[in-house]
Amino acid sequence: NAGVTQTPKFQVLKTGQSMTLQCAQDMNHEYMSWYRQDPGMGLRLIHYSVGAGITDQGEVPNGYNVSRSTTEDFPLRLLSAAPSQTSVYFCASSYRDSALPGSPLHFGNGTRLTVT
């Protein structure tokens, strides 16, 4: 059981480049989300999805785009990378909305992104 798989683990981009961070889960979870983690700021929600075809913005959505064409996949796109997007990105999934009891978030191992 792979759980939540993120690729790549590390990435270096130049300012202005675009890329897609991949996230896949094999637990048939309805809810998927992307967080970024910066020192001293905890985890901040970028975008989330409550099911295939449904996405919504979190706290810090600017500069990022998402889609959810299947239950399993939830890619995060950086449209034009900026140094401020240097961070560690975590994808997480949950059986249902993360607010409900018995529905903890399962995190991937993260992608460390550096924008120069």
Added chain:
Amino acid sequence: QQPVQSPQAVILREGEDAVINCSSSKALYSVHWYRQKHGEAPVFLMILLKGGEQKGHEKISASFNEKKQQSSLYLTASQLSYSGTYFCGTVISSGSARQLTFGSGTQLTVLP
């Protein structure tokens, strides 16, 4: 809307106890607790719903005071394996029930 955690860091000796607090200015629906070790992904500990219930996980327990919009995580007889950064995540009652907002974390170090 980010919850406030305190303290920011704590250092313990093995066997000592610690309390980590999480507070919000908004009415809360639920509080989540996660632990993250250096270089790893956060790992779920427990969820608490409004109603003041207390839950436990090994020698780690937590409470939720709905009136004060506060949750506390209690680590008793700490072990070396408890070292890491602890995050609380909150879901506010009046907002989207799908947004889990995390605090900035409490770094716990347990020394032998």
